[in-house]
Amino acid sequence: MIFALVVCVGIYVLTTWLGPKKPSNVKLSTYECGVDPEGNARIPFPAKFYLIAVLFLLFDVEAVFFFPWAIIYKGSLAQGGHLFWAMLIYLAFMVLALIYVYRKDCLRMK
Amino acid sequence: MDWSVILIATAKIVVIYGALLSSIPILTWAERRGAAFIQDRPGPNRVGPFGLFQPMADFVKFLWKEDPIPLNVNKLLYVMGPFLTLIPASLTIAAIPVAESAVIFGREIPLQIADLNVGILYILSIGSLGIYGILFGGWASNNKFSLLGAMRSSSQMISYEIPLALSAAGAVLVFGSFSLREMVQMQDGTVLGFLPAWGICLQPLGFLIFLVASFAETNRIPFDLPEAEAELVAGYHTEYGSMKFATFFMAEYMNMVTISALMVVLFLGGWHLPWVSDAFLLDKLGSVNGLALVQALVFLAKVGFLVCFYIWIRWTLPRFRYDQLMRLAWSNLLPLSLFNLVATAFVMYLGSLS
Numbered sequence: 001m002i003f004a005l006v007v008c009v010g011i012y013v014l015t016t017w018l019g020p021k022k023p024s025n026v027k028l029s030t031y032e033c034g035v036d037p038e039g040n041a042r043i044p045f046p047a048k049f050y051l052i053a054v055l056f057l058l059f060d061v062e063a064v065f066f067f068p069w070a071i072i073y074k075g076s077l078a079q080g081g082h083l084f085w086a087m088l089i090y091l092a093f094m095v096l097a098l099i100y101v102y103r104k105d106c107l108r109m110k
Numbered sequence: 111m112d113w114s115v116i117l118i119a120t121a122k123i124v125v126i127y128g129a130l131l132s133s134i135p136i137l138t139w140a141e142r143r144g145a146a147f148i149q150d151r152p153g154p155n156r157v158g159p160f161g162l163f164q165p166m167a168d169f170v171k172f173l174w175k176e177d178p179i180p181l182n183v184n185k186l187l188y189v190m191g192p193f194l195t196l197i198p199a200s201l202t203i204a205a206i207p208v209a210e211s212a213v214i215f216g217r218e219i220p221l222q223i224a225d226l227n228v229g230i231l232y233i234l235s236i237g238s239l240g241i242y243g244i245l246f247g248g249w250a251s252n253n254k255f256s257l258l259g260a261m262r263s264s265s266q267m268i269s270y271e272i273p274l275a276l277s278a279a280g281a282v283l284v285f286g287s288f289s290l291r292e293m294v295q296m297q298d299g300t301v302l303g304f305l306p307a308w309g310i311c312l313q314p315l316g317f318l319i320f321l322v323a324s325f326a327e328t329n330r331i332p333f334d335l336p337e338a339e340a341e342l343v344a345g346y347h348t349e350y351g352s353m354k355f356a357t358f359f360m361a362e363y364m365n366m367v368t369i370s371a372l373m374v375v376l377f378l379g380g381w382h383l384p385w386v387s388d389a390f391l392l393d394k395l396g397s398v399n400g401l402a403l404v405q406a407l408v409f410l411a412k413v414g415f416l417v418c419f420y421i422w423i424r425w426t427l428p429r430f431r432y433d434q435l436m437r438l439a440w441s442n443l444l445p446l447s448l449f450n451l452v453a454t455a456f457v458m459y460l461g462s463l464s
Contacts, residue, residue, distance in 0.1 A: 013387045034293065045257070045258065045261055049261050049264075049265050052265045052268070052269060052436070053264075053265065053268065055440075056265075056268040056269065056271070056272065058290075059272050059444070060268075060272055060275070063275045063276050063279070064275070066274075066276065066279045066451065067231065067279055067282060070280075070282040070283040070451075071277045071282055071286060071287065071288060072460070073283055073286070073455060074283070074284075074285075074458065075286065075288030077458060077461075077462035078462070079457065081459045081462065081463075084456070086453050087452075087455060088452070091448060091451075091452060094448065094450065097444075098444065098445065101440075102440075102441065105237050
């Protein structure tokens, strides 16, 4: 990690040190295809992005729960398959949630 | 503290990280030459033999260019953006096992920077930190194109992370371990008598999902919506110049190499040759170091093949539309990866009954 940091900082320092410095107003203004920038750049964007982020949080947390299950599953098979059925119940809830989200049209971008 | 331990660790870091860093110019060269080959034009061919020194020239040019910080940007976040994409990209390689141990001066050295017992979780979690860099960079640039690119990129990456994690969970399920080294060791030998016991044979669907999701995670065509140059100029790095711009590209190529390496470890048998067991190789070669060398070469060849596959795909397929991309992630890949998990668990359950 330290090594990675050193490489990162190193190339930054090198480029600011070596590069020419001729700032001008035009060069430092916001790029908008050569036209003078118009309005605020923090434009409103579709709320769907926010929704996707929230859904990601939910489903990723659910996905994380699969990992501890996955690692003990192989060993637990020797004592019968109760973990398989337990996971199936959990999965049913997850699929229900997915169907709900899908029916509510949350994932359609247009 | 034993100094030799630190020395060995440093040497491993320098060699593996150096290999990763030097793979970037080779990859950019391969990308451009491959593109030229597919499009039936010569490509970069002036600097050095076959244009091999072109990336070096590009690097020097990047270094010597002016590095302007535009007036309207949020300076701290603007500078942090490329940092935060490059550092996670460099860190993930640490958990990838390249080969089994080498013995030098009577000391057994596993050829892996850090043999973590939660290797796969480490890679998935550190890898997803790269989103912050892109989001910071895009937001701080104070540019409409950057903002849109960053929003697209982040929502695409988080959407595809779920199928990626779930298909990796399938591999964890089969091998019963988080440690990448143990996973590779379990892929020695054959299943059903004729197939190599690789993850791809045990988890064919999981491999496909992982492949598709990894394309999206690394922002490659056909999923390079964030920097769709026809719509968004250059996406989240529109306002970046000089080395900061190059940093984003380095991070992209590093991610590509790391995720290919992860794919090799999980699904393509790591350092194993198909139908050739380690014990047999060791017997033939007669030394542990020779075995380690062969393993490392096999591993490199597999990673190289996957990376070439990436380049091939990039210049073959057109770009998705954004709603298609999201639909693919949420309504196709996510249910498929859940099905893959259930099917795998069910087959294992049946296997335990008989």
